[in-house]
Amino acid sequence: MNHNHETFDIAVIGGGPAGMIAAGRAAEVGAKVVLIEKNKSQGTKLLITGKGRCNITQANFNEKDFIIKLGNKGKFLFSSLTALGPKDVVNFFEERGLKTKIERGGRVFPVSNKSLDVLNVLLDYLRKNKVKILLGKKVIGFGLKDEKIEYAKLIKEKIYACNFIISTGGKTYPATGSTGDGYKWAKEFGHKLINPTPALVPIKTREPWLKNLQGLSLKNIRINVVQNGKKVDSRFGEMLFTHFGLSGPIVLDVSKSIRELLNKGEVAIELDLKPALDFTELDQRLQRDFAKFPTKAFKNYLPELLPKKSIKTMIYLSGINPLEKLNAIGRGKRRGFVKLLKGTRINVEGLMGFDEAIITSGGVDLKEIDPKTMQSKIVKNLFFAGEIIDLDGPTGGYNLQICWSTGFAAGTYAAGKMKN
Numbered sequence: 433m434n435h436n437h438e439t440f441d442i443a444v445i446g447g448g449p450a451g452m453i454a455a456g457r458a459a460e461v462g463a464k465v466v467l468i469e470k471n472k473s474q475g476t477k478l479l480i481t482g483k484g485r486c487n488i489t490q491a492n493f494n495e496k497d498f499i500i501k502l503g504n505k506g507k508f509l510f511s512s513l514t515a516l517g518p519k520d521v522v523n524f525f526e527e528r529g530l531k532t533k534i535e536r537g538g539r540v541f542p543v544s545n546k547s548l549d550v551l552n553v554l555l556d557y558l559r560k561n562k563v564k565i566l567l568g569k570k571v572i573g574f575g576l577k578d579e580k581i582e583y584a585k586l587i588k589e590k591i592y593a594c595n596f597i598i599s600t601g602g603k604t605y606p607a608t609g610s611t612g613d614g615y616k617w618a619k620e621f622g623h624k625l626i627n628p629t630p631a632l633v634p635i636k637t638r639e640p641w642l643k644n645l646q647g648l649s650l651k652n653i654r655i656n657v658v659q660n661g662k663k664v665d666s667r668f669g670e671m672l673f674t675h676f677g678l679s680g681p682i683v684l685d686v687s688k689s690i691r692e693l694l695n696k697g698e699v700a701i702e703l704d705l706k707p708a709l710d711f712t713e714l715d716q717r718l719q720r721d722f723a724k725f726p727t728k729a730f731k732n733y734l735p736e737l738l739p740k741k742s743i744k745t746m747i748y749l750s751g752i753n754p755l756e757k758l759n760a761i762g763r764g765k766r767r768g769f770v771k772l773l774k775g776t777r778i779n780v781e782g783l784m785g786f787d788e789a790i791i792t793s794g795g796v797d798l799k800e801i802d803p804k805t806m807q808s809k810i811v812k813n814l815f816f817a818g819e820i821i822d823l824d825g826p827t828g829g830y831n832l833q834i835c836w837s838t839g840f841a842a843g844t845y846a847a848g849k850m851k852n
Contacts, residue, residue, distance in 0.1 A: 440466045440564075441850040442843075443584055443593035445571050446614065447474040449832055450818025450839035451599035452554040457843030458597075459561035463850055466591060467563050468584065470570040470613075475551040477601065481832065482539075486547030488525060489518040489836070490829035491538040498833070502825045509823065509834060511804040512841035518829070521836050528553045537669060537681070539828050566591075574617065580813045595813045595846040597806075599839060602628060602792025602819040614820040615795065622810045624797040626822040629691065631793035632684040632831075635701070636781040637677035641745050645673035648741045649680065654707035656775070657686050657693070658700045665689045668707060678778070685826045687783055688793065694782065702775040705738070715770045722766070726759035733758060737773075749776065791831050795822040805845035806838050813849070817842040 447469030455467040499506035531543040583590040600614030657665040672680035731754035808814040817839040
């Protein structure tokens with residue numbers, strides 16, 4: 433082998449969360465590491481997660497519960513989650529000076545609410561452990577010899593290493609550089625790909641009246657997903673009306689099951705705006721209110737019941753005259769209104785694409801990756817980490833935790849497999 437080029441123990445391709453933790457960890461345990469990132473800066477996508485606040489993990493500290501949330505492929509994460517679980521991630525950041533807090537739904541955020549602070553901890557981790565970082569460098573292919581990768585090909589140079597970690601992400605938010613490069617290489621290496629689809633995506637709807645609610649965010653409501661008159665899925669929490677339909681955490685979380693249901697036929701979402709009360713309890717509340725303010729106009733009563741921005745639309749959907757006095761609204765109309773509050777029906781037209789999706793479902797087939805080490809079962813000195821693998825979870829820190837756990841495992845084991 434000609435030795436006039438520098439050889440690294442490990443080359444990591446892709447400087448997102450999985451790549452950064454993999455590179456930092458490998459260097460921390462003694463490897464000579466280079467990190468290659470095609471963007472001019474690192475963590476482009478990390479900075480926009482959690483609306484720029486970065487939901488670093490999920491405070492669901494019990495590994496078994498965590499794994500159940502990932503569905504039937506979740507078992508794959510068991511070893512790497514045991515090595516670096518949510519609690520370890522919180523400790524990792526806290527020990528490096530980033531204070532964290534737990535919010536609704538077990539979401540863990542930096543106290544500062546700034547994703548940049550999360551990124552700075554990682555950049556500092558790389559610096560302290562002397563990882564060489566190449567920014568604005570695009571890998572265009574690899575050199576293989578004897579079923580091993582010899583070097584990564586850049587436009588003007590080759591980077592030689594003993595082991596390679598690919599952590600190039602998925603295909604979501606292509607503007608941040610996630611353009612699916614890693615999928616192409618994995619295929620060239622002989623890996624099977626599970627067709628990547630956008631996961632955690634907003635929903636496009638048919639109803640023209642939704643336009644008037646654009647920007648309205650509702651907390652503590654329930655959505656029920658309905659097909660052929662049957663309730664198929666349900667979530668409780670926060671959602672948002674957009675110019676094309678629905679978004680927000682609970683909507684993103686049902687998008688995966690909606691994608692599967694759409695293959696079988698029509699799907700609707702029913703909004704329960706008052707999930708704390710059942711039909712009878714809500715009806716009784718309205719009866720009491722109507723008796724208490726008999727001469728109040730319907731539209732002047734509604735601010736007690738609904739967010740201001742939704743009132744016009746709800747009056748329109750109810751078919752009740754806004755000026756009608758409460759004592760003039762008969763039983764049939766009142767019960768119809770209760771039904772509307774408990775199940776405003778919205779028909780799903782489809783799902784948004786990769787540009788709007790938070791994360792990619794699909795990727796490198798888990799059967800061809802060792803779950804403990806993240807090593808490829810096909811190319812001996814290749815490891816995968818992060819979103820490129822066929823594993824994804826709901827919103828609330830699950831997907832970043834997949835990056836930290838798999839990245840940490842890949843970095844640890846790739847370093848252990850260095851040539852001596």
